Amino acid sequence: MIVEDKVSRRSFLKLIGSAGVVGTGLVASGCSGDQAGGKGWMPSQYENKGNYAAKVKGRIAIDEDNPSIMRDDAKCILCGQCIEVCKNTMSVYGSYNLPIKKETPCVNCGQCVLWCPSGAITERTDIDKVEAALADSDKYVIVQTAPATKVALGEEFGMEPGEIVEGKQVAALKALGFNAVLDTCFSADLTIMEEAAEVLHRVVSGKEPLPQFTSCCPGWVKFCEYYYPEMFDHLSTCKSPQQMFGAVAKTYYAKKLGLEPGKIVSVAIMPCTAKKYEAARPEMNAAGREYGQDSVRDVDIVLTTRELAQLLKKNKLDLNGLTDERYDSILGESTGAGKIFGATGGVTEAAVRTLYYYVTKQTPPETLLEWQSVRGLDGVKEATINIPGAGTLQVAVCHGLKNARTIMKRLKSKDAPWQFIEFMACPGGCIGGGGQPRSAVPPTDEVRKARMKSLYQLDKAKSGKHASYENAEIQALYENDLGKPLGERAEKLLHTQYTDRSRLLSAKKE
Amino acid sequence: MAQDKGVLIDLTKCIGCGSCTVACKLWNKVEFNEKAPMVGTGAKLNDKNWTVVERREAVTRQGEPVYRYVKQQCMHCKDPACVSACFSRALQKDENGAVVYYPDLCVGCRYCMVACPFDVPKYEWEKALPLVAKCQMCATRLAKGASPACVDVCPTGAMTFGNSDELLQTAKSIVANDNKYIKHIYGAKEIGGTNWLYISDVNFVELGFKTDMEDVSPVTYTRGLLSAVPFLAVTWGVFLTAMALYSRRRRKLEGKKGDSDDEE
Numbered sequence: 001m002i003v004e005d006k007v008s009r010r011s012f013l014k015l016i017g018s019a020g021v022v023g024t025g026l027v028a029s030g031c032s033g034d035q036a037g038g039k040g041w042m043p044s045q046y047e048n049k050g051n052y053a054a055k056v057k058g059r060i061a062i063d064e065d066n067p068s069i070m071r072d073d074a075k076c077i078l079c080g081q082c083i084e085v086c087k088n089t090m091s092v093y094g095s096y097n098l099p100i101k102k103e104t105p106c107v108n109c110g111q112c113v114l115w116c117p118s119g120a121i122t123e124r125t126d127i128d129k130v131e132a133a134l135a136d137s138d139k140y141v142i143v144q145t146a147p148a149t150k151v152a153l154g155e156e157f158g159m160e161p162g163e164i165v166e167g168k169q170v171a172a173l174k175a176l177g178f179n180a181v182l183d184t185c186f187s188a189d190l191t192i193m194e195e196a197a198e199v200l201h202r203v204v205s206g207k208e209p210l211p212q213f214t215s216c217c218p219g220w221v222k223f224c225e226y227y228y229p230e231m232f233d234h235l236s237t238c239k240s241p242q243q244m245f246g247a248v249a250k251t252y253y254a255k256k257l258g259l260e261p262g263k264i265v266s267v268a269i270m271p272c273t274a275k276k277y278e279a280a281r282p283e284m285n286a287a288g289r290e291y292g293q294d295s296v297r298d299v300d301i302v303l304t305t306r307e308l309a310q311l312l313k314k315n316k317l318d319l320n321g322l323t324d325e326r327y328d329s330i331l332g333e334s335t336g337a338g339k340i341f342g343a344t345g346g347v348t349e350a351a352v353r354t355l356y357y358y359v360t361k362q363t364p365p366e367t368l369l370e371w372q373s374v375r376g377l378d379g380v381k382e383a384t385i386n387i388p389g390a391g392t393l394q395v396a397v398c399h400g401l402k403n404a405r406t407i408m409k410r411l412k413s414k415d416a417p418w419q420f421i422e423f424m425a426c427p428g429g430c431i432g433g434g435g436q437p438r439s440a441v442p443p444t445d446e447v448r449k450a451r452m453k454s455l456y457q458l459d460k461a462k463s464g465k466h467a468s469y470e471n472a473e474i475q476a477l478y479e480n481d482l483g484k485p486l487g488e489r490a491e492k493l494l495h496t497q498y499t500d501r502s503r504l505l506s507a508k509k510e
Numbered sequence: 511m512a513q514d515k516g517v518l519i520d521l522t523k524c525i526g527c528g529s530c531t532v533a534c535k536l537w538n539k540v541e542f543n544e545k546a547p548m549v550g551t552g553a554k555l556n557d558k559n560w561t562v563v564e565r566r567e568a569v570t571r572q573g574e575p576v577y578r579y580v581k582q583q584c585m586h587c588k589d590p591a592c593v594s595a596c597f598s599r600a601l602q603k604d605e606n607g608a609v610v611y612y613p614d615l616c617v618g619c620r621y622c623m624v625a626c627p628f629d630v631p632k633y634e635w636e637k638a639l640p641l642v643a644k645c646q647m648c649a650t651r652l653a654k655g656a657s658p659a660c661v662d663v664c665p666t667g668a669m670t671f672g673n674s675d676e677l678l679q680t681a682k683s684i685v686a687n688d689n690k691y692i693k694h695i696y697g698a699k700e701i702g703g704t705n706w707l708y709i710s711d712v713n714f715v716e717l718g719f720k721t722d723m724e725d726v727s728p729v730t731y732t733r734g735l736l737s738a739v740p741f742l743a744v745t746w747g748v749f750l751t752a753m754a755l756y757s758r759r760r761r762k763l764e765g766k767k768g769d770s771d772d773e774e
Contacts, residue, residue: 032599033614036643037538038562038650046533046662058665064550064565076532076543078663098666099522099711101576490748 026156055079060093060112061104067280068108068124068273068434075120076209081119081442082112087426091233091402092223097503103504109219110273110304115267115442123273123435127311129301133265134177142180142253143173144245144331147187147188148271148342148430149305151454155437156309157319157473161378163449166457167324169269172312174325183327184268185334187245188341189417189468191216194494195238195347196253196355197470199420203390206472209233211396211411214347215507216240218278219425221498223401227507229500237495241341242268243284244273245331246298250287252481253331261291267301270309271342271433274425276302286493289338292445304435335474336369336459336466343452344399344429345374345381349424352385352393353467359390369466375456377428377445379403383417384466407509428452514588514607515652516658516674516705517661519581521717522690523668526550526563526579530660530669534561534583537659546708549716555582557634557643561660567618571692578710580717583660584609584630584645585697585704588674594736598678604673607674607705608647616641627701627723647705674705681709702727 014334045055060082062071086093089111097107099282113121133141150166159165173181202208215221215236224235239247243270250261268275280282281298288296303311312319326332330349337353340346349371358363374397381397396418403421410416426432428448435442459466468474482490524659531548534540541559547553553562561583567579590609593601600616603609613633618641622631634640647657658660669678678698685691690711695770697704702724715721 016605032612034612035610035646035649036613037540037646038648040535040537040539040657042537042662046659056665057531059527061525061527063526064547072529073532073548074544078532078536083665097526099573099576099578100525103577104525146548340525342562347604452722 009132015330016437026484027217029060030245042067045080046078050308056083059083060086060144061107066106066108066124067104068276069110069113070124071121071122074494075118075122075509079117081115081117085111085115085442088426089400089402092407094508095227096507099263103507105505106221106433107219107226108274108277111118111400111426114432114436114438115409117440119440123304123307124276125215126276126301126303127314129306130267130303130311133267133301138263139265140179140259141177141261141267141491142182142249143165143267143269144171144182144184144242144249145169145269145457146184146242146271146342146430147455148433148451149269149308149429149438150339150458151342152271152436153305153309156306159320161447162451162454163454164454165319166212166458167326168319170316170327171322171325172308172319173269174294175317175322177316178267179490180328181335182245182249183326183338184241184245184270185326185329185338185341186471186473187241187248188338189474190244190248190494191238191241191336192347192350192354193474193478193485194470194490195236196212196351196358198236198238199351200358203385203419211416211421212236212400212431214351214420214497215427216341216347217424217426218272218274218281220401220423221403222274222277222501223404224423225499225501227405227502227504229498230464231408231411231503232498232500234347235498237497238490239284239496240275240278242270242494243278243298244494246279246284247286248477248481249331250296250298250411251493252288252477254287255481256330262293262296265301266299267298267303269305269307270302271430271436272302272426273304273434275435278302278343283496287334290492305346306435306485309437316469330473330476333471333492335468335471337468338471339458340455342430343375343455344424345371345376345397345422346429346455347424348374348395348397348420350468351420354469355393356385356387357467357469359387364467366477369459370456375452380406387505393420394418395420395422397422397424399429401425402425409510431455459473492502514705515647515671515672516586516607516707517658517678518670518672518677518707518709520668520670521580521708521710521712523546523666524563524581525666526565526577526580527664527665528563529557529665530581531561531563533659533663534645537651538646549579553631556633557632557636559585559632560643564718566717568712570712576712578712578717580719581660583706584647584704585628586645587701587727588703589701589729591625591728592622592631593733594729595621597621604649606647606649606650606652608652609644610646610648610649611642611644613641618642622748624680625728627728628720643706644722647666657706674707677707681707685709688708699725699727702730736741 151162154163154165170181179222253263279302284298284392337350353364386393386419394417431451432448528549550563553564561582564581586609598615599614626695631644661669661671681695682747696708
């Protein structure tokens with residue numbers, strides 16, 4: 001019996017041993033199967049090396065520390081549309097020599113976001129910051145809304161492009177729990193008060209050069225800083241409406257309401273991704289500096305129109321079901337001039353209405369209340385207006401940064417009779433901004449036109465007040481706090497300076 | 511024998527867009543993972559990132575601080591150490607010069623990871639039966655005469671695909687004719703030469719390249735010994751068998767002698 005056990009264990013082990021040898025032999029001998037990888041796909045534009053007219057490949061570079069945009073690689077299909085818009089409409093991609101220096105040149109305009117068909121490129125989200133602020137009972141959270149958002153937010157809730165949702169947006173923001181809902185159109189009027197005064201000052205004193213460039217578009221400002229720093233003197237020193245609002249909110253508004261500036265969280269709803277970058281610019285802390293707290297930002301958080309829609313949906317708020325509400329005072333009143341800021345040509349029209357008044361002390365004529373020559377989607381628009389007692393004012397308007405280069409070329413070749421030039425980075429102006437509602441196809445002129453039409457309607461609808469100087473809250477602000485346009489206090493809070501960024505890239509010669 | 515194919519990477523032309531990293535995942539059907547970025551400061555090769563573009567801070571010869579984006583992937587060496595180290599032939603050099611991995615043959619021993627001087631093969635830590643993974647140089651595309659996916663999508667033309675000898679000549683002439691380049695072609699001589707070559711305007715050390723490599727492949731040190739192993743194994747086996755037979759015979763003979771002693 002014992003002998004049999006020994007034999008069976010041995011033969012068992014022999015069996016296992018030989019099985020092992022055979023197995024190793026099989027593995028080593030090469031039932032190799034397939035190599036790793038290669039079972040996927042490539043978009044057909046890369047596979048068919050035929051005669052496609054458009055040979056776009058790859059995608060734009062997005063710096064990991066870009067404050068405005070980010071990308072989800074899993075959604076990228078390498079279609080190259082981001083390159084197309086950045087190169088052809090914005091003339092940023094491809095406008096600099098390689099190798100790069102310490103930055104990927106980007107003006108944060110967000111057009112790439114609008115053109116990305118799969119939604120891979122999006123704004124860098126700040127919703128969680130707003131939620132944290134709203135949840136903090138220690139903070140007084142105020143919000144400003146840009147005009148372009150009032151004619152586009154509805155699109156995220158199934159409404160037609162251009163549907164005016166100004167009142168509903170206010171109601172929605174109040175429902176979210178903001179302590180005060182205020183209006184960027186108010187500070188747009190403020191910007192006009194300062195900017196029109198600045199044009200007049202340039203014309204009369206001859207100390208600073210003409211033409212004056214608008215400076216409310218942070219994408220354009222950064223573009224100017226990269227490519228045309230020698231033209232800084234032409235840039236208006238005025239901050240944008242968003243930033244003027246920020247400075248006034250934490251000084252004048254805080255004082256009037258008896259609030260501690262440090263407790264205010266200033267949020268902005270913008271059609272724009274570049275505004276996130278603008279709010280973070282180091283010099284945008286005028287209110288903080290006044291209190292000796294340099295780290296306090298004038299504007300704390302910027303949300304795009306899309307982000308606001310997401311936040312509303314997260315809180316189960318449907319814009320369709322809300323009833324109109326009004327903005328809070330004392331930064332809530334606006335004239336038609338402030339409203340039309342969102343359209344290309346709007347800033348010019350608004351500025352000249354008030355400039356006319358500054359020069360003649362009379363209300364602007366009908367032509368200026370519907371100045372067709374600066375309206376519309378033409379890339380470069382020129383117009384003239386006669387201001388009695390002063391002469392002819394010549395203006396130019398452009399949108400899409402490639403058109404800015406056209407204007408600059410004419411300036412350099414002295415083919416530039418204008419005193420005032422409006423520059424907008426985004427096609428159509430802010431209504432076509434990188435933060436606006438979008439679909440899977442690139443933005444259309446139809447949608448831009450619908451949004452612009454509604455802004456001009458808002459201007460008409462406001463019976464009586466079409467020019468910024470008529471804004472009673474603005475008048476109060478100057479009387480009680482700022483003094484006068486371009487005065488010492490205004491300069492301190494509402495004006496800014498620019499940074500030469502031309503060393504951050506090697507711009508191609510034009 | 512077919513020509514070795516290779517890729518020349520001009521690091522002055524890379525803008526860090528990451529198109530190459532996306533194309534690699536699309537072509538090889540590898541998952542995306544937000545936590546393991548493919549581009550930027552923290553970009554690292556791993557079992558799912560077969561190529562990455564790492565952002566490095568460097569200083570040019572003129573003393574200017576810059577960012578440079580450095581594409582990393584298997585170097586497809588001319589005399590690969592991993593191929594030599596792999597005893598189950600899971601890594602093989604194909605006729606186009608690509609070093610190709612066959613997961614079915616792999617036993618997961620990780621000798622290739624030890625052998626590779628560039629630390630390229632990466633382990634599949636998350637799996638229960640882990641193997642390794644690395645860039646395959648899109649060997650199936652090369653077999654059809656196409657170029658690797660990463661090269662096809664590069665918007666700035668930082669990568670050029672072709673016969674590796676011709677690319678070396680191209681690299682030499684670029685570096686000779688343009689003063690901004692460092693007078694070194696990475697991969698020309700390192701460890702016996704690699705099929706993926708790099709030229710740069712910034713010192714390779716600052717870009718994270720290993721620059722203390724010899725001009726011969728590590729394989730040369732072990733090739734003699736390793737190729738003797740089968741012969742030695744067989745010979746030793748024969749020798750031991752002979753010894754065993756001899757001992758057995760001796761014991762048997764001694765046993766018989768004892769018997770005959772007993773009988774007397």
